[in-house]
Amino acid sequence: MTHFKTKQHATPVLPRRTFLGASAIGAGLVGMWPELQTFAADVQDFLVGPPVKDIPPIQLSKHVWMIFAPDGFPTPENRGMMSNVTFVVTTAGVIILDSGSSLQIGQMAIRMIKKVTPLPVVAVFNSHFHGDHWLGNHAFAEEYGTQLPIYALAKTQETIKGIEGNTWRVLMERWTNQSSAGTKAVPPNKVVTHGQKFKFGDVDLVMHHYGRAHTDADLCVEVVQDKVTSVGDIAMANRIANIDDGSYPGTFKYFKALSDNAGQQLWLPGHGQPAKNLLETYGQFLAGIWEPCLQAVKDGKSEAEAKQMVLNDPRVKKRATDMQGFENNIGKYTSLAYLEAEKEAF
Structure with missing residues (x-):
């Protein structure tokens, strides 16, 4: 799907070398100036995406x-x-x-x-x-x-x-x-x-x-x-x-x-x-990822075991259904917590 705007004009598409050779055909380009202006406007329209719909503040x-x-x-x-x-x-x-x-x-x-x-x-x-x-x-x-x-x-x-x-x-x-x-x-x-x-x-x-x-x-x-x-x-x-x-x-x-x-x-x-209470509620969620990972490292558990501990933590389970991208990202951010916990613990 594309969002580009396009216009229909019978405007010649000139190769780059045509412009570079302007000394040879300068008079011809001058005669084509209105068409070139239109072409430039079309290119600009093509390169700029569409407006974003208004969202009232x-x-x-x-x-x-x-x-x-x-x-x-x-x-x-x-x-x-x-x-x-x-x-x-x-x-x-x-x-x-x-x-x-x-x-x-x-x-x-x-x-x-x-x-x-x-x-x-x-x-x-x-x-x-x-x-x-x-x-x-x-x-x-x-x-x-x-x-x-x-x-x-x-x-x-x-x-x-x-x-x-x-x-x-x-x-x-x-x-x-x-x-x-x-x-x-x-x-x-x-x-x-x-x-x-x-x-x-x-x-x-x-x-x-x-x-x-x-x-x-x-x-x-x-x-x-x-x-x-x-x-x-x-x-x-x-x-x-x-x-x-x-x-x-x-x-x-x-x-x-x-x-x-x-x-x-x-x-x-x-x-x-x-x-x-945003810092409190989000801090609790992050602690539900960090603390199990830190404990897993101290107990010599694997990253996979740490991830299961995170998923079982009530602070994480509480937010699993209302956070966008939870399923796609919880594994990655558990891994990052585990790696940082290894550095912190040792």
């Missing part, structure tokens, strides 16, 4: 709104709309907390923001370097200018600027059957640090980072006045978090430090609905 607090992504994984049908896009409306302008998975999703978010407020977007914050949280930067830079501040931790900026940034763009196109085509990798242009504070009009933001959790570059952004904190992917409500770049014990340490420093909050995840 939900107001979570006085200043914070969320465009909710019901799906936890990218598909051709959802066109990559797999992670929440959050925006904060301040008297100084709008702040974006994670920009989505594509140019098209970012454009949809901009349409929704304009229904809430006429104020422009004045800053974007990216929680980490996984593409579903920053590929939408392209739309905001295109709409509000390339000088728009896009903030992230230094490791996130470095990773997106490297090979992994473009890899995420290609993967998202593949997973969505090219629906996100046309998206460019636009990395953060400003670096933040733990504890840094920002003031945007009537709203204060505080940056939190407590080491490796989901990745080694997880930025959580606290909206002080609203007692709402965007936590990226360190905790999820409706799926198992990818832990390939992360750490189980690191996640538990991060949860404790974040809770101790921010206090009671409405925790807003990158995937799923926000909740005041």
Whole structure:
């Protein structure tokens, strides 16, 4: 199935060498200029995927709104709309907390923001370097200018600027059957640090980072006045978090430090609905994977035995039916827990 837009025109398709040989047939090309312009427009249409359908934003607090992504994984049908896009409306302008998975999703978010407020977007914050949280930067830079501040931790900026940034763009196109085509990798242009504070009009933001959790570059952004904190992917409500770049014990340490420093909050995840007990409930689920694996290693049990212990753990069984991708991912993330437990135990 393809989502490409096409138009029907009797426009000649000229080989590349024709353009390179313009000195010989320049007059002919000038005569064909209207047709060439039409051809260029057709190519652009072909290379850019279709719009993403509008998702009305939900107001979570006085200043914070969320465009909710019901799906936890990218598909051709959802066109990559797999992670929440959050925006904060301040008297100084709008702040974006994670920009989505594509140019098209970012454009949809901009349409929704304009229904809430006429104020422009004045800053974007990216929680980490996984593409579903920053590929939408392209739309905001295109709409509000390339000088728009896009903030992230230094490791996130470095990773997106490297090979992994473009890899995420290609993967998202593949997973969505090219629906996100046309998206460019636009990395953060400003670096933040733990504890840094920002003031945007009537709203204060505080940056939190407590080491490796989901990745080694997880930025959580606290909206002080609203007692709402965007936590990226360190905790999820409706799926198992990818832990390939992360750490189980690191996640538990991060949860404790974040809770101790921010206090009671409405925790807003990158995937799923926000909740005041999100860190507690997701932490219990992760502990149901980690603790049996650690015990299995200490008892000299195999990875297969550890997996069965995990599946029998009531904390895991409780969530097995309501987590997207559980069947496909529990084996992998049990293996990662077992490998990390081996290092931890010895």
